[in-house]
């Protein structure tokens with residue numbers, strides 16, 4: 001065993017020396033790391049931990065799991081004590097949490113989903129935490145909700161963890177994407193996956209196909225073409241996956257490429273998508289772009305969108321560049337009224353992207 005591996009703390013120190021991050025940001029990421037270790041421990045204890053926790057319905061109208069509440073409290077307690085924050089917002093809280101006056105006021109804002117994929121907890125499948133860091137207002141301006149409503153492009157760091165067979169932390173501070181694995185016995189995250197890159201071409205896609213009847217035509221067209229495989233316009237067979245846990249889906253795409261979609265649909269017209277812009281789409285978008293992939297609603301790049309509210313939902317298409325570009329093109333064709341072979345009853349042969 002080597003004792004000279006790059007730990008997360010050492011990695012952050014190196015980034016500080018390069019001037020890529022400041023000491024306050026490094027310290028905040030270390031606090032998030034600690035919170036994630038506690039959440040990992042709570043998740044691994046499962047029901048042993050969660051007998052006495054009161055749960056309710058969260059601001060999204062979803063039933064909270066006891067571990068959602070535990071993980072949210074862990075993040076709040078550990079990160080407020082680190083003195084690097086002005087405030088936090090979480091998928092589990094209706095309003096921003098302003099750091100109380102007994103703590104030193106820092107310069108950053110933390111946005112987090114304490115336990116993504118928590119509907120998988122009863123099944124003992126992989127879940128994770130997602131986080132995004134922004135700069136807060138300068139001077140004496142009091143922190144308000146609108147300070148969190150910044151485009152994803154302004155994130156200074158983002159990451160997520162996987163509480164799976166191994167505990168992993170995936171991080172970007174704007175210089176690529178790096179994966180760390182927790183050595184549970186010594187409690188240290190070690191760099192195991194430096195410079196993760198998403199391959200540009202793929203034969204794998206992920207979508208909740210039970211929503212097919214609610215999809216828009218460009219998404220129906222894309223999926224139908226993939227399913228036709230070698231005998232269809234794509235001329236190759238595709239594989240399909242759906243874990244219902246975004247952290248696990250994005251990790252798979254970082255490892256072997258692929259496309260993940262939770263597109264706009266007509267299931268509930270009050271919600272233009274299932275996923276949350278601040279807690280899921282923006283941090284994952286920053287990571288995916290830093291790894292050479294793309295993120296889009298199908299019509300625009302998610303990282304350029306100015307959020308309208310803390311719990312805004314958004315359609316998400318992310319992953320290998322060629323496939324996201326293809327979906328953007330299908331949306332463009334549809335919106336501009338360009339007839340495609342898909343619109344024709346004779347649809348079955350070639351797509352726009354095939355040269356033969």
Ligand code: AFP
Pocket residue numbers: 062115116117118119120208244245246247262274275
């Ligand atoms: P939960 O955290 O409520 O389990 O939601 C997870 C999630 O936001 C995302 O991680 C999944 O990709 C998506 O929802 C799964 O949605 P379906 O339940 O429609 O499959």
